[in-house]
Amino acid sequence: MTSPFAYWQGRRVVVTGAAGLVGSHLCDLLVEAGARVLAVDDLSKGILERLTHLEGRIQFAKADLCAPNAARDLFRGQEIVLHLASRAYGIAYSADHHDEMYRFNVDLNRKVLDACAAARVARVLAVSTSCVYPDDAPCPTPELPVNTGEPEKANRGYGQAKRELEIDAARLARETGIAVAIVRPVNAYSGRYKWEGNYSHVIPMLVKRIMDGDDPLVIWGSGRQRRNFLHAVDFGRCFLAVTEHYATADPVNVGYEETVTMEELARAIGDAAGRRPAIRFDPSKPEGRLVKSADSTKLRRVTGGMTPSVPLAAGLREMIEWYHRSFSQKDTR
Template identity: 30%
Template structure:
């Protein structure tokens, strides 16, 4: 028994970084979970430790073409499936719209038709672009990539579904999420997993540009907490809500902190700027606090320790 024991929850992208943690937490709290994942960037190995637990069903499929019939009895949805690479979205804007915008509309429509009560959709800090910090939900919005523009478009569909159908859905705008299972393989992976890997191997930590750019890093445990609260908070209906810490750290300071946490001989070096990178990104977090009663609880140093421990176990395994 648990707070979700009467729920059957669809998690799209459930074999990915955020999705596998959400799936784990929902199962722990008594839910039945249907994961739909096409395994384009996710992996069944992210869920293999949950196989024996019961309550989990994995469907390997494109969420954008999922038939409503597959969602029979689903009461809630967490829509995380997306193409997440910002640079790839600049290479293929139309493909990004098809996967992330049309795909999301399809999932929202299917959840509504299946009679689901509530849902959370993954939005992103990328909807804001280069604007004064801290960034608030009501804007300005100046997305600098098809990825960010697509996420903003989906936020508008969330508003439509929330106010004109029976689906109580909200959009959580995640800032820079980090933690175990974020894979450092792709060049677009979170900087924390890339730095953790380099620090453990004793390799240089390469910063794009001067390192003065700031980011708001939020731990995966806090993201999971926010999603689970939002699923059960009707007042969040239709709202975009920032999920960050409200604190920025420069990439230079992050690199030094990582070297210290890993006890590594690595050094910091600087490479060229990454085109399209915003300078500062920090969330205004009042809305998450007032609407969801959510405040992040994992301090960055503690989160870095857990991430480094996980990375160490991966390198040894």
């Protein structure tokens, strides 16, 4: 059977944010497909260990893409840029660092897109987010125009920067003829997660608390907030398929309709771990939109019906292993 990613064989591909959670899985897929990968990361949040198993099969450049000319120098002679680098943390950080998230990401994205134009690459992937959608967006959310209402409140600065990335990327396509793909992913997780203490994302946070023995387990908000989660490897598969088949500067959701509440998620993690803590809620803490789920009609159409390869239950078992690897012998509270 031919690989679904045969298109990538022999292509010169830059992955920005390659040592990040999703970037590292994307590099795996590209290497498997036979691409010539230049992996770029400043390691501000990424970790090199996520790429060590690819040593000798990719090139790695440690570089801050906000530094003058860094992106321009690196992109010279490259064919495709998959732009994943960004500053992104869990809701506890985003919710009161809007200005920082906005300014940093706008600066980074402009430098990367300018460098794509200067290097005359053929194709670019701009990775946006489902946080561009307003809090009152319909659910499942179809690909609404980028300027619909305000980005979700809890991630306003980050979401606004991603809106500007989409607008600038579409302009790049119009003015240079570069083929641009734009994706709006939901929530990723993977056993390669890097613990960020109180600023961590919800799945690792709940796994850590349950495995640490928190009882009762306190969930932020009402516990009824619903989310769609996708393993980072499935982010990567969708990113490659959309970049290959739908580089039309028209955003595509990367996520699906199925959701779990935070309470259900906590119970599923408990099941995977063989633990049954009592569950309490803290409504004074931010919880974001009540329901976030993606209308996947366009994603399925442009990717030839791609569906998740990692079911949530299997992914949660991977996260329990992540906990044991990350915290055995250590007290990280």
